[in-house]
Amino acid sequence: xxxxxxxxxxxxxxxxxxxxxxxxxxxxxxxxxxxxxxxxxxxxxxxxxxxxxxxxxxxxxxxxxxxxxxxxxxxxxxxxxxxxxxxxxxxxxxxxxxxxxxxxxxxxxxxxxxxxxxxxxxxxxxxxxxxxxxxxxxxxxxxxxxxxxxxxxxxxxxxxxxxxxxxxxxxxxxxxxxxxxxxxxxxxxxxxxxxxxxxxxxxxxxxxxxxxxxxxxxxxxxxxxxxxxxxxxxxxxxxxxxxxxxxxxxxxxxxxxxxxxxxxxxxxxxxxxxxxxxxxxxxxxxxxxxxxxxxxxxxxxxxxxxxxxxxxxxxxxxxxxxxxxxxxxxxxxxxxxxxxxxxxxxxxxxxxxxxxxxxxxxxxxxxxxxxxxxxxxxxxxxxxxxxxxxxxxxxxxxxxxxxxxxxxxxxxxxxxxxxxxxxxxxxxxxxxxxxxxxxxxxxxxxxxxxxxxxxxxxxxxxxxxxxxxxxxxxxxxxxxxxxxxxxxxxxxxxxxxxxxxxxxxxxxxxxxxxxxxxxxxxxxxxxxxxxxxxxxxxxxxxxxxxxxxxxxxxxxxxxxxxxxxxxxxxxxxxxxxxxxxxxxxxxxxxxxxxxxxxxxxxxxxxxxxxxxxx
Amino acid sequence: xxxxxxxxxxxxxxxxxxxxxxxxxxxxxxxxxxxxxxxxxxxxxxxxxxxxxxxxxxxxxxxxxxxxxxxxxxxxxxxxxxxxxxxxxxxxxxxxxxxxxxxxxxxxxxxxxxxxxxxxxxxxxxxxxxxxxxxxxxxxxxxxxxxxxxxxxxxxxxxxxxxxxxxxxxxxxxxxxxxxxxxxxxxxxxxxxxxxxxxxxxxxxxxxxxxxxxxxxxxxxxxxxxxxxxxxxxxxxxxxxxxxxxxxxxxxxxxxxxxxxxxxxxxxxxxxxxxxxxxxxxxxxxxxxxxxxxxxxxx
Ligand SMILES: Nc1nc2c(ncn2[C@@H]2O[C@H](COP(=O)(O)OP(=O)(O)O)[C@@H](O)[C@H]2O)c(=O)[nH]1
Numbered sequence: 024x025x026x027x028x029x030x031x032x033x034x035x036x037x038x039x040x041x042x043x044x045x046x047x048x049x050x051x052x053x054x055x056x057x058x059x060x061x062x063x064x065x066x067x068x069x070x071x072x073x074x075x076x077x078x079x080x081x082x083x084x085x086x087x088x089x090x091x092x093x094x095x096x097x098x099x100x101x102x103x104x105x106x107x108x109x110x111x112x113x114x115x116x117x118x119x120x121x122x123x124x125x126x127x128x129x130x131x132x133x134x135x136x137x138x139x140x141x142x143x144x145x146x147x148x149x150x151x152x153x154x155x156x157x158x159x160x161x162x163x164x165x166x167x168x169x170x171x172x173x174x175x176x177x178x179x180x181x182x183x184x185x186x187x188x189x190x191x192x193x194x195x196x197x198x199x200x201x202x203x204x205x206x207x208x209x210x211x212x213x214x215x216x217x218x219x220x221x222x223x224x225x226x227x228x229x230x231x232x233x234x235x236x237x238x239x240x241x242x243x244x245x246x247x248x249x250x251x252x253x254x255x256x257x258x259x260x261x262x263x264x265x266x267x268x269x270x271x272x273x274x275x276x277x278x279x280x281x282x283x284x285x286x287x288x289x290x291x292x293x294x295x296x297x298x299x300x301x302x303x304x305x306x307x308x309x310x311x312x313x314x315x316x317x318x319x320x321x322x323x324x325x326x327x328x329x330x331x332x333x334x335x336x337x338x339x340x341x342x343x344x345x346x347x348x349x350x351x352x353x354x355x356x357x358x359x360x361x362x363x364x365x366x367x368x369x370x371x372x373x374x375x376x377x378x379x380x381x382x383x384x385x386x387x388x389x390x391x392x393x394x395x396x397x398x399x400x401x402x403x404x405x406x407x408x409x410x411x412x413x414x415x416x417x418x419x420x421x422x423x424x425x426x427x428x429x430x431x432x433x434x435x436x437x438x439x440x441x442x443x444x445x446x447x448x449x450x451x452x453x454x455x456x457x458x459x460x461x462x463x464x465x466x467x468x469x470x471x472x473x474x475x476x477x478x479x480x481x482x483x484x485x486x487x488x489x490x491x492x493x494x495x496x497x498x499x500x501x502x503x504x505x506x507x508x509x510x511x512x513x514x515x516x517x518x519x520x521x522x523x524x525x526x527x528x529x530x531x532x533x534x535x536x537x538x539x540x541x542x543x544x545x546x547x548x549x550x551x552x553x554x555x556x557x558x559x560x561x562x563x564x565x566x567x568x569x570x571x572x573x574x575x576x577x578x579x580x581x582x583x584x585x586x587x588x589x590x591x592x593x594x595x596x597x598x599x600x601x602x603x604x605x606x607x608x609x610x611x612x613x614x615x616x617x618x619x620x621x622x623x624x625x626x627x628x629x630x631x632x633x634x635x636x637x
Numbered sequence: 638x639x640x641x642x643x644x645x646x647x648x649x650x651x652x653x654x655x656x657x658x659x660x661x662x663x664x665x666x667x668x669x670x671x672x673x674x675x676x677x678x679x680x681x682x683x684x685x686x687x688x689x690x691x692x693x694x695x696x697x698x699x700x701x702x703x704x705x706x707x708x709x710x711x712x713x714x715x716x717x718x719x720x721x722x723x724x725x726x727x728x729x730x731x732x733x734x735x736x737x738x739x740x741x742x743x744x745x746x747x748x749x750x751x752x753x754x755x756x757x758x759x760x761x762x763x764x765x766x767x768x769x770x771x772x773x774x775x776x777x778x779x780x781x782x783x784x785x786x787x788x789x790x791x792x793x794x795x796x797x798x799x800x801x802x803x804x805x806x807x808x809x810x811x812x813x814x815x816x817x818x819x820x821x822x823x824x825x826x827x828x829x830x831x832x833x834x835x836x837x838x839x840x841x842x843x844x845x846x847x848x849x850x851x852x853x854x855x856x857x858x859x860x861x862x863x864x865x866x867x868x869x870x871x872x873x874x875x876x877x878x879x880x881x882x883x884x885x886x887x888x889x890x891x892x893x894x895x896x897x898x899x900x901x902x903x904x905x906x907x908x909x910x911x912x913x914x915x916x917x918x919x920x921x922x923x924x925x926x927x928x929x930x931x932x933x934x935x936x
Contacts, residue, residue, distance in 0.1 A: 030642040061912045098795070100779040101772045103825045110643045112823060115779075124800060131802040161803070252653065253660035255689040263689060265660075267653045267804075295648055296684025305645075307652035309687065320660055344800050358805050361660075418803045427809035432802035 037153035038139035049080025054215035057104030130160035142175035247271035274301035321362030333404035336440035341433025352520035387517035404442035410434035472569030475576035527555035568609035651820035674769030857891035
């Protein structure tokens with residue numbers, strides 16, 4: 024058997040449940056003699072049925088035991104087979120609506136999608152959803168199969184009706200159709216062999232299309248993008264950069280650079296460990312440079328005249344992958360190419376309705392299986408680009424900072440801000456000079472706790488003490504700020520996140536100005552308090568948890584707020600109808616129900632003295 | 638020999654995964670089982686970091702029931718690559734009298750493979766173990782991720798596994814958690830042999846057909862590698878022209894009748910094969926499934 028000439032093809036199947044996806048794969052494997060006898064026996068045992076001597080083909084592609092018991096498949100399964108012409112990888116994902124994320128994952132691993140439509144039921148909502156997901160997550164071309172033609176009497180008009188409808192829909196999605204084929208997955212018509220049952224169809228079989236498919240030729244020369252995966256030291260060559268070429272070609276002698284670094288030249292190149300003169304997109308290479316440049320993991324090495332910029336804001340489409348909701352305004356870790364950074368989900372522009380391709384605005388959070396269009400702002404800009412421009416440098420995942428869970432995966436649709444457009448102005452008078460002139464080391468005391476816990480009272484008394492000690496101080500009080508800086512914000516989760524972000528950045532400015540800053544803010548979420556700490560700098564930040572039981576706060580009710588909540592006048596109230604995440608590792612914990620204000624102030628001053636901050 | 642585009646893609650992908658392990662984790666280890674997949678893995682590890690050397694050690698779990706030829710090959714191969722090899726054995730289990738002849742396959746695997754693997758990983762604090770498992774080896778592996786998360790105690794929870802998008806691997810782990818990485822996930826048996834042929838990689842001679850002393854037991858040819866395996870009543874040792882499709886512990890690894898004495902002949906044989914390579918693994922057919930073994934921490 025000759026070596027297959029075309030590169031391996033990665034494809035997925037999609038379509039509504041029970042339209043025959045598993046049967047199609049099982050039958051295709053069977054017809055290509057890609058099923059071993061022992062697997063066939065196992066499948067026979069698992070299905071416990073064998074229809075007319077044939078095994079139930081769907082059971083050949085079934086996976087984990089727990090899933091089989093539930094009668095569904097819930098993860099992407101990969102299958103392999105080859106013919107004399109080509110090798111194939113099938114990404115097989117379940118079709119139910121609650122597994123949109125699995126469909127998206129499979130699409131991200133596929134060049135082509137086979138869309139299975141039952142001749143009996145026609146195009147269903149899931150069919151449209153899956154086609155849309157495929158188009159979003161990188162599938163380049165669709166093969167539409169109208170299945171179960173045996174149950175529709177192999178009738179031509181059934182086929183032509185579906186053919187017309189699906190062609191019209193695909194045009195919306197901006198994705199090409201490689202072929203539309205009438206089949207019976209169960210009986211094998213037009214799958215691997217041409218069917219005698221549909222003389223009106225003269226096109227190719229599904230297998231032929233798969234064997235011959237290749238991506239549209241891109242004749243234009245692509246720029247070099249070489250994302251550095253890691254650098255190693257070699258005795259002879261010094262620093263050697265390892266990674267996979269994401270775009271273009273690279274060769275010895277080429278002048279290269281990366282954004283923010285000097286220029287250099289490729290001195291030596293290894294392709295899969297073997298010395299070579301040049302390499303191209305897809306090759307795993309190593310390079311040594313004539314002159315070392317500052318390029319660690321995440322840097323993208325480019326041709327000297329075609330340097331990829333660092334990006335600080337993008338518009339992206341992404342799918343939620345976990346039960347933890349992503350909140351507008353919150354910070355997440357991001358991996359894109361080989362770079363890692365942190366982004367804030369600045370604005371959710373809308374949830375994408377996959378059936379109609381319309382955007383529904385108004386959401387401030389999204390979770391599992393929802394696909395949204397949103398704006399992301401990088402905390403530390405990275406070199407990346409749009410997905411249309413490059414699949415490797417235009418795709419990303421978002422990770423929860425605490426649990427490490429992958430929360431979302433997405434693709435960049437548009438660059439909305441380059442990092443160079445708003446440069447940071449370096450000023451000659453530095454924070455250090457200012458604090459020196461003021462004769463103090465500034466810091467931020469961040470008071471968190473329920474409404475009525477005593478934050479403002481304690482902060483006020485403490486400020487008097489510090490002022491008496493000759494310190495320059497200021498209080499940022501959450502209630503007072505709501506009259507101006509944060510007047511536009513409500514008490515929804517995403518607005519609270521934004522509220523904390525603004526106060527954190529304001530505190531940072533006061534800190535830079537040399538002022539000791541006391542923040543009095545309910546700040547109910549651990550993630551945003553941690554973010555404030557990161558913005559301000561851990562070395563200048565002290566989290567003070569005013570730990571007062573809810574019933575004590577309710578009795579005090581200094582602003583009559585708890586009464587109003589009871590009367591139904593106020594919604595989203597912390598501790599009652601909105602959550603408060605108590606700090607896990609507060610620097611100082613103040614029990615306001617057990618000590619007097621003077622005693623509490625003394626506790627804080629004692630801590631500050633111990634730290635040497637006053 | 639020229640590589641097919643298919644092999645080149647598999648090679649580049651495996652190298653990228655191996656580099657990811659070295660780039661992101663503090664203390665990677667390569668699980669070296671001496672078989673053909675391990676030979677390919679080791680070869681790829683060298684290519685991944687060339688011109689520099691392989692930046693992590695190899696770990697071999699020795700049950701003491703491996704074929705003699707395997708051990709000889711191991712020491713020779715590892716020396717040739719200049720890699721550091723750690724060998725670990727559950728001596729307590731051996732002293733407790735656990736053998737493949739007196740205990741069932743489940744107990745044997747648990748005590749002489751799973752337990753020592755966990756021990757060795759814990760003792761050295763390895764946070765990622767790179768293994769040669771392939772998704773097409775067994776149906777239950779079809780959904781295995783390229784990076785598979787293991788909880789404290791090396792437990793495997795299907796629901797905790799992270800979706801894999803594009804080539805973006807979320808490799809963040811909490812203390813006590815570890816990962817398994819499978820650079821050969823997308824290879825199949827023929828790919829392995831084609832690559833061995835194209836790159837001229839050394840493998841244990843047991844893969845090639847030769848006359849070997851075997852006993853027919855439960856319909857499978859078991860090789861008498863040493864005197865610890867004795868014919869039972871009604872059995873006898875005979876010389877047969879056989880080879881192995883997979884290698885493990887000799888009492889649990891069945892030989893197949895074959896005339897393939899070189900790589901090209903093996904490829905030709907596989908192209909017409911009607912049963913999967915794991916058929917020769919006695920371990921896979923006893924009671925608990927591969928999934929159950931994975932939950933317990935078997936690779
Ligand atoms: N008559 C007929 N039945 C089919 C055909 N394809 C699939 N089926 C049946 O439709 C049912 C659902 O198929 P399955 O492959 O499990 O669908 P999936 O949910 O899309 O994977 C099974 O009972 C199959 O036997 C076909 O072409 N003709």
